[in-house]
Amino acid sequence: MELRQLHYLIAIADEGNLGRAAARLYVSQPALSYALRNLETELGIRLFDRHSGGVSATAAGLDVVAEARRTVAQAERITAAAERHRRAADGVLRVGFEASGAGELTTRARAEFARRHAGVRVEPKRFDWGQEADGLRDGRVDVAFVWLPADLTGLHAEIVHTEPRVAGLPGGHRLAGRAGISVLEVNDELLMWTERAPRAWVDWWAVNPRPDGSTPRWGPTNDNVEEMLEQVAEGAAICFAPAGLARYYARPDLVWVPLTDVEPLRVALAWPEGADNPLVHGFAAVVRELAGWRAGGPTAQNGPRSPRVTGGRGA
Missing domain, CATH: 3.40.190.10 (Periplasmic binding protein-like II)
Known part of the structure; x- marks a missing residue:
């Protein structure tokens, strides 16, 4: 068994489709199908059930793929x-x-x-x-x-x-002239967030739940700070950020107001x-x-x- 085969298994399990897995791996679909059949023969078990929509891992396949993920992660740590x-x-x-x-x-x-x-x-x-x-x-x-x-x-x-957190607001926002605001004062505002970070990270930045038990109003998503600030500037939503970001990413169309009742960034x-x-x-x-x-x-x-x-x- 080769590390390459474990990468194949993980891609197939993730995609649930041999064609998509082959594209992700930059191999042909016939080559990937052949490699999967050979591995199933070597192990003596069926790893995936084939159906019209793609493939689904069998009970044995789920166990094998889980071990493959651990093995690949360990190999990456060795390389690192x-x-x-x-x-x-x-x-x-x-x-x-x-x-x-x-x-x-x-x-x-x-x-x-x-x-x-x-x-x-x-x-x-x-x-x-x-x-x-x-x-x-x-x-x-x-x-x-x-x-x-x-x-x-x-x-x-x-x-x-450590540094305090601030709210990023579009220029002309109703709270732009304030010296500080409570997180509860922006409960009705759409808030920028990201799908790239772990959920616990997202919730901490969003102050979710809020002190009154409410949840944020989720606005548009973004993949990086530049995308976030561009959408705030155009008025699509507000954002929460560390105070240092306000200095390093200052823009004339944004206003930064300190949040007075949230814990600081560490x-x-x-x-x-x-x-x-x-x-x-x-x-x-x-x-x-x-x-x-x-x-x-x-x-x-x-x-x-x-x-x-x-x-x-x-x-």
Whole structure:
């Protein structure tokens, strides 16, 4: 049995159709059908029932596909571990972040680390909503600033930054001139959200449920921060975001107003558990120093300042 065959099984199970699975795998449908028949013969069991609409996994097939997923994930972790060591040997550190990351701390840490390690190339890697932890697990980055909540399974994480949340409103909105608002004051507003992130992440950002037990009015979806802000600016919905995003993505057609009664965003610096990469540990030391980190998180005096974000531009 080959790893390639396990990828085939997963694609067939996901798509429920050999034609779609073949297109996803960039192989011909006859070749995929032949590979599936050979694997079923090798295992001595039928993995999928064929029907007019496609295929459905048998009871045995469900078990085998579940094991295939675990095996493929483990193989990817092996590749990721090797890749991390290769990058360390080559003098490359890949730092992940989402949108505005940990604000100024993100840029300052990369710059200070590069200054102290002149022979190391620091490569920033931006992720879309809620994807930083997966990027660490699959080896796309070595260390990352992760917006919480997040699945930190298999990762070491330290909270290094917090910042308040704000509401992004289109220019001319009825609440645009306010110094601060309660989340309950926007209960009737359509709220931007994404299908790309885990549901727990979406609900935390949306403050779902609200303090009065109500649920948000879900508006349009988006795949990244630029799409979100474009739709807010045109008046399709409002959004919730960290205050730092208001500074880094300031637009004349948007107004940012602080939310006064929701918990702040916490940002963790994370890397794979047991990672023996001196570049990662060196970067973590720089971040701790710049954040004024103590056991349990950043010190209060070095926490982020609450920006002046009304009027469409951060301070």
